[in-house]
Amino acid sequence: xxxxxxxxxxxxxxxxxxxxxxxxxxxxxxxxxxxxxxxxxxxxxxxxxxxxxxxxxxxxxxxxxxxxxxxxxxxxxxxxxxxxxxxxxxxxxxxxxxxxxxxxxxxxxxxxxxxxxxxxxxxxxxxxxxxxxxxxxxxxxxxxxxxxxxxxxxxxxxxxxxxxxxxxxxxxxxxxxxxxxxxxxxxxxxxxxxxxxxxxxxxxxxxxxxxxxxxxxxxxxxxxxxxxxxxxxxxxxxxxxxxxxxxxxxxxxxxxxxxxxxxxxxxxxxxxxxxxxxxxxxxxxxxxxxxxxxxxxxxxxxxxxxxxxxxxxxxxxxxxxx
Numbered sequence: 001x002x003x004x005x006x007x008x009x010x011x012x013x014x015x016x017x018x019x020x021x022x023x024x025x026x027x028x029x030x031x032x033x034x035x036x037x038x039x040x041x042x043x044x045x046x047x048x049x050x051x052x053x054x055x056x057x058x059x060x061x062x063x064x065x066x067x068x069x070x071x072x073x074x075x076x077x078x079x080x081x082x083x084x085x086x087x088x089x090x091x092x093x094x095x096x097x098x099x100x101x102x103x104x105x106x107x108x109x110x111x112x113x114x115x116x117x118x119x120x121x122x123x124x125x126x127x128x129x130x131x132x133x134x135x136x137x138x139x140x141x142x143x144x145x146x147x148x149x150x151x152x153x154x155x156x157x158x159x160x161x162x163x164x165x166x167x168x169x170x171x172x173x174x175x176x177x178x179x180x181x182x183x184x185x186x187x188x189x190x191x192x193x194x195x196x197x198x199x200x201x202x203x204x205x206x207x208x209x210x211x212x213x214x215x216x217x218x219x220x221x222x223x224x225x226x227x228x229x230x231x232x233x234x235x236x237x238x239x240x241x242x243x244x245x246x247x248x249x250x251x252x253x254x255x256x257x258x259x260x261x262x263x264x265x266x267x268x269x270x271x272x273x274x275x276x277x278x279x280x281x282x283x284x285x286x287x288x289x290x291x292x293x294x295x296x297x298x299x300x301x302x303x304x305x306x307x308x309x310x311x312x313x314x315x316x317x318x319x320x321x322x
Contacts, residue, residue: 050062053083054318060121061316065307082099084139084319085097088322090141090145090291093145096121103131107123129170138150147162147217149161149163149217151193160173160224177197182194182238183212185289187244188246192212194213196238197209211232231249234251238284248263250275252284258279259300261275282301282302284298284306290321290322
């Protein structure tokens with residue numbers, strides 16, 4: 001889900017929601033206890049760069065996590081295309097979806113040099129998805145960089161396509177139920193997503209629940225009902241992803257004045273470990289893993305993108321990956 005609309009999942013389906021996401025360091029003076037906690041939580045081994053999609057869809061920009069500075073020139077979209085969504089593709093690459101005005105989603109691969117400078121952008125041949133990539137669509141690439149999962153919509157109903165990046169072979173799962181499909185993540189051949197059903201409340205379409213589900217992409221394609229429920233998300237949460245081994249669920253929780261990433265057992269649904277907390281009054285509407293799955297960013301419904309450390313402005317971005 002893009003940065004500019006992630007928070008609407010938490011609030012329901014409404015118009016006029018315009019979010020700006022960025023990393024933001026805490027300006028409050030920490031106590032000794034909070035200073036120690038912040039020190040323990042710093043992760044200097046995480047990704048060095050964030051790659052974002054300009055709101056206009058006309059270009060990609062690379063920004064250094066530590067300094068927030070752009071690295072190299074913006075990368076223009078191919079003629080006739082508008083970038084939509086981006087996901088880490090492994091080995092310093094990023095897969096970027098784009099629309100071309102023909103109700104077809106196409107995909108490009110961006111490569112970076114070791115210093116983060118954009119090296120080249122190339123079309124991924126034979127990899128396309130029919131349908132509309134809307135602001136509510138999503139994109140995820142598996143850990144091996146072999147397959148992508150993409151969400152498109154027809155009205156209020158969504159479709160999940162899994163496409164081989166090598167051959168273009170595509171398998172699809174659809175639903176007739178109105179809802180949003182968010183927080184795509186891979187655990188082997190299992191694709192997890194948060195299902196946000198929509199009901200009409202007081203004459204308005206409204207999200208009425210949040211459930212993490214898992215789809216065996218090696219199983220039969222067809223109806224998305226073949227996916228299985230993992231857990232209902234706890235109060236204060238609208239985002240969750242599976243760990244790479246599928247044993248753990250990482251849930252973003254916003255309660256009171258704290259934003260928390262908390263793990264749960266995927267087998268029992270019981271809470272396990274707090275990964276990190278930030279003193280922010282925000283609910284994480286989206287969790288972004290990097291290509292390894294070990295480092296996470298959380299998109300808050302207050303218009304910011306949170307991590308253990310770093311501060312990267314993203315006011316001009318509609319989607320990002322690291």
